[in-house]
Amino acid sequence: MQYLKSFVAVSGVVALFVVGCGGSAVPLDKLTDAKATVRAAQEAGAQGTPQAALHLKMANDELVSAQKALDDNDNDRARLLLNQAQADADLSLALARGTAEKQQAQEAQAKIDGLLKQAQ
Amino acid sequence: MKISTIAVFTSFFAATACASSTPTPELVNARTAYDHARTDPTASLVPDSVLSAKQALDKAEQVHEKDPQSDAERSYAYVAQRRAELALALGDNAKQKQQADAAVAHYGELQDKLRVRAQTQLGAERSQVSQLGSALVQTQNGLAAETDARKAAEARAQRAMESLNKIAAVKEEARGMVITLSGQVLFVTGKSELLPAAQDQLEQVAKALKDQGDIKPMVVEGYTDSVGSDATNLTLSKNRAEAVRSYLVSKGIPSDKISAVGKGKANPVASNDTADGRANNRRVEIVVSGGNGAGSDMSGK
Numbered sequence: 001m002q003y004l005k006s007f008v009a010v011s012g013v014v015a016l017f018v019v020g021c022g023g024s025a026v027p028l029d030k031l032t033d034a035k036a037t038v039r040a041a042q043e044a045g046a047q048g049t050p051q052a053a054l055h056l057k058m059a060n061d062e063l064v065s066a067q068k069a070l071d072d073n074d075n076d077r078a079r080l081l082l083n084q085a086q087a088d089a090d091l092s093l094a095l096a097r098g099t100a101e102k103q104q105a106q107e108a109q110a111k112i113d114g115l116l117k118q119a120q
Numbered sequence: 121m122k123i124s125t126i127a128v129f130t131s132f133f134a135a136t137a138c139a140s141s142t143p144t145p146e147l148v149n150a151r152t153a154y155d156h157a158r159t160d161p162t163a164s165l166v167p168d169s170v171l172s173a174k175q176a177l178d179k180a181e182q183v184h185e186k187d188p189q190s191d192a193e194r195s196y197a198y199v200a201q202r203r204a205e206l207a208l209a210l211g212d213n214a215k216q217k218q219q220a221d222a223a224v225a226h227y228g229e230l231q232d233k234l235r236v237r238a239q240t241q242l243g244a245e246r247s248q249v250s251q252l253g254s255a256l257v258q259t260q261n262g263l264a265a266e267t268d269a270r271k272a273a274e275a276r277a278q279r280a281m282e283s284l285n286k287i288a289a290v291k292e293e294a295r296g297m298v299i300t301l302s303g304q305v306l307f308v309t310g311k312s313e314l315l316p317a318a319q320d321q322l323e324q325v326a327k328a329l330k331d332q333g334d335i336k337p338m339v340v341e342g343y344t345d346s347v348g349s350d351a352t353n354l355t356l357s358k359n360r361a362e363a364v365r366s367y368l369v370s371k372g373i374p375s376d377k378i379s380a381v382g383k384g385k386a387n388p389v390a391s392n393d394t395a396d397g398r399a400n401n402r403r404v405e406i407v408v409s410g411g412n413g414a415g416s417d418m419s420g421k
Contacts, residue, residue: 028385055202080195085175086203101216108223115230119237 007031010048023076030082031070044096052095059088141188146197150177153204161212165218173207176200230362273333280331287324294407296336299325303343303360303402311361314367322364323408326371335373338408340365340380343387344400350384356380364404 038059046052066081143151154177157163158172180196187193284290289300289414306318314322329335342357343365358396361380390397 003326061232079192080192083199084195084202087199087206091202091206091209094206098209098213098216101213101220105216105220105223108220112223112227112230115227115234119230119234 023074023079026070026075026078026082030079030086031063031066034059034066034082034085034089037086037093038063039091041089041096044093045100046092046096049096049099052092052099055088055092055095059085059092062088140325141184142332143184144189144194144197144261146201147180147184150180150197150200150204153201153208153376154399157204157207157211160208160211162215163207165214166207166210169203169207169210173200173203176203178272182312226262231376277332283324284328285323287328296338296407299406299408301404301406302399304399306364306404307360310356312356312363319367322367323371326373328367329368332370335377336408336410337375338378338406340368340378340403342382343401343403343405345401346385346388346392347398354382354384356382358383361403364406368406391406400411 038056041052041056041059044052046056062081062085066078066085069075069078069081154173157173166250176196180193183196184193216420229267237259281290291300301318301321305321306314308315309420330339340361342359342361344353344357346353348356358381361382365378365380368378385392385401388397388401389403390400392398393403
């Protein structure tokens with residue numbers, strides 16, 4: 001009985017140690033959010049803009065590394081990499097949308113120029 | 121005592137090391153990026169994003185304080201840099217969007233203005249067209265009226281010629297239209313006073329001449345037969361021509377359009393050997409120079 005108790009205690013310590021080493025579990029949301037943002041950036045045309053494409057690639061690389069860290073039970077590292085992946089994906093999405101907005105502004109201006117020319 | 125001294129020293133060193141530890145290049149970049157975002161005018165359009173960039177940098181600084189030169193510092197600094205860049209990008213987007221919205225609004229205004237202008241122009245053109253149309257109708261009406269008037273004038277001239285033909289002999293000659301009036305009808309023998317019947321006849325002649333519209337220059341020529349002296353005949357023919365001229369002027373033929381000459385026994389139209397011939401030679405001719413349209417038409421028919 002005494003033996004069993006001590007076994008449980010040791011197991012608990014070992015379990016704590018293992019968890020402590022890998023850090024607390026990474027919330028699943030972090031991974032899915034980062035992936036969703038990457039998809040959004042792709043859909044917004046990130047591939048077509050050099051800066052957006054660069055950060056999209058970084059985000060994807062970081063996601064791959066984060067997945068690897070998760071597989072290795074290195075939760076702290078995974079958490080950091082997912083933060084980075086999210087930050088790069090957000091930036092990529094913003095840059096891609098900016099390009100689209102710039103195009104719209106240019107198109108509107110071109111239409112105005114066309115009208116003005118027509119009016120003359 | 122000794123142990124506590126060592127402990128104090130150790131903690132002092134630790135604190136010093138911590139405070140003075142050099143930041144990672146990532147943190148340096150993050151600070152620079154945040155400074156940029158904080159001062160950028162376009163980023164000020166997205167204050168929430170600038171705030172989250174600041175929070176990310178604060179987090180990186182905390183990690184740097186606690187665990188300098190660590191992977192965690194690098195990672196949080198990396199994220200902080202991206203957040204600052206994100207604020208700049210979103211600020212830029214907001215500015216682009218403002219410009220695009222303004223351009224679209226401007227485009228709409230411009231379109232409305234152009235539409236109004238086009239409509240105004242169209243209206244002006246339409247009224248111009250309708251004005252031209254009514255002017256055309258007026259012109260056509262004017263032309264029709266003119267044509268009618270000309271036809272009426274021609275008809276009147278024609279009628280005048282016809283009535284002239286009834287009351288006197290009318291011939292077209294090279295010198296013009298010649299209206300011949302018999303001396304017997306006009307005058308008592310040897311006199312140059314017009315008979316009442318002659319006055320009626322001349323009144324009709326005057327009316328016919330005036331009805332032809334444009335009154336042409338004309339000459340009243342008096343002729344006698346060969347009986348009597350040339351001087352007497354010349355004077356008589358001159359006086360008779362003058363009498364006819366005066367009468368025609370009194371009936372409305374402008375005096376500057378009509379003159380009178382006495383020709384005596386010249387240009388006989390018949391033999392002076394017979395009574396009939398001499399009667400024919402005693403005459404007054406009204407020579408209308410150049411004829412006129414109606415007269416020419418008459419001779420052409």
